[in-house]
Amino acid sequence: MSVLAVAEHRRGELRDVSYELLTAGRILADATDGDLHVAVVSGDVDAYADKLNRDDVDAIHTVDHGEEFNHDVYVQAVEQLVDSVDPTYVLAPNSVNSLDYVPALAQRLDYPLVTDAVGFDVDDGLTVTRELYGGKAESTIEVAGDRAVLTIRGGEWPASEGTGEAEISAFDADIDESAVRSTVTGFQEVGAGDVDITDADVLVSVGRGIEEEENLDIIHDLADALGATVSASRPIVDNDWLPKDRQVGQSGKVVSPDIYIAIGISGAVQHVAGMKGSEIIIAINDDPSAPIFDIADYGIVDDLFDVVPALTEEFGG
Template sequence: MTVLAVAEHRRGELRDVSLELLTAGRHLADATGGELHAAVVGGDVERYAEQLNREGVDAVHTVEYGEEFNHDVYVQAAEAVVDAVDPTYVLAPNSVNGLDYVPALAERLGWPLVTDAVGLDAGDGLTVTRELYSGKAEAELAVGGERAVVTIRGAEWPAAEGTGDATVESHDLAIDETAVRSTVTRFQKVGAGDVDITDADVLVSVGRGIEEEENLDLVFELADALDATVSASRPIVDNGWLPQDRQVGQS
């Protein structure tokens, strides 16, 4: 059996979740006695392949097409790599991009899809653990069929470490450009004072417990001391104490 982990990059950098994906994939490969293959589409694929060549990775597949994420390109490229590798399981980040193209990939493959996994087990068929009710409960899903596509929640597995000896294979694919219906024209930076909490390494998150808006000053002092970003629950945002871009939840 082979596990294929499809990495993700943004603005010229491999995202941390890609290395966490390798750890989850290696765990699954060990449980099935198989290999772990990584794949990356577009951008500086040679540099990304070097970064993905971690301990436990048997092969890295690259598709050199475009610079940034594109739904139609990723669906075609990932499907082509799946056809070439013939994996049992395909893993991808449970991110904005992952949730964009992975369902379409699963539909084209005709494989079951499970999203937002926080645990994996393949002792007797694939079992995926998901959180319910904001983490208050967990569900274990037994996946029917021999193959599956799974998206992995970030920060649930440690990043893969070490240096591997994976083979690197470049795939020269004929992308059907007539099927590429969108393109990236520009990136819009957030305004001054705004943040992208999904890119923060550490969050200091506040809720009803701060009681008064004035107490936010202490929270920001703590965040500065920890080199962290301030985020908030929905009641704080609904009260207008912090902007919506700082609200935590599904992100």
């Protein structure tokens, strides 16, 4: 048995979820006594392969065709890789790109498809865990048959670390150019802002507890003192106090910084879904029963208008 994980890149960079994919793939491969194969399609495949060569990986296959994601190329290339590797399970991120081509791939392979997985178990056949109603409930799906295509949610597994000695081999995919009906002419970031909060090591995130827009100044001051990036929960964005690209949560971005400081954020499940993968979570809230404290590593139950300036003074001095 084996698992084939298809990495993802964008604009010349591997996406963080690709490293999380390796961890999930390794767990699934170990559970089935199999090997973990990784595929990287298009772009600087040799450089990507070197970065993906981690302890978790047994083999890496590169398909050098084009620069950016292309639906028709990916469907053909990954289908041919599946024919060659014969994996029990195919894994991909639950991303815009994967949700573009993976359903077509599953249909062509005649494999069951389960998207947005947050967990799985293979003790007695494959069972996949998904979240419902904004994370308020979980469902488990028993997958019929012994093969499947899965997409996994980012931020649910830690990133693979270390370096490995996996065999890297070029896969000569026979791409039918007449079946490539789309062309990538460029990349345009929709609603792009001045920062990408998914790349931040430290996030200072603010919620409705800040009360007024002008009070955001103390949040920016703390972020400056810490060398951090400011993010927010949905109410702040809905009020147009910060742009959409700063929103963390189910309807925003999924982040996994080294440190996440949640200020005046109650911890609704929709927000937690976007930040629970953070390495260290620090919560500041004057409500001791706020749900955010259930997942926080450190908590301060006090008035944020007293705590935040004090922290800024401490770290800014």
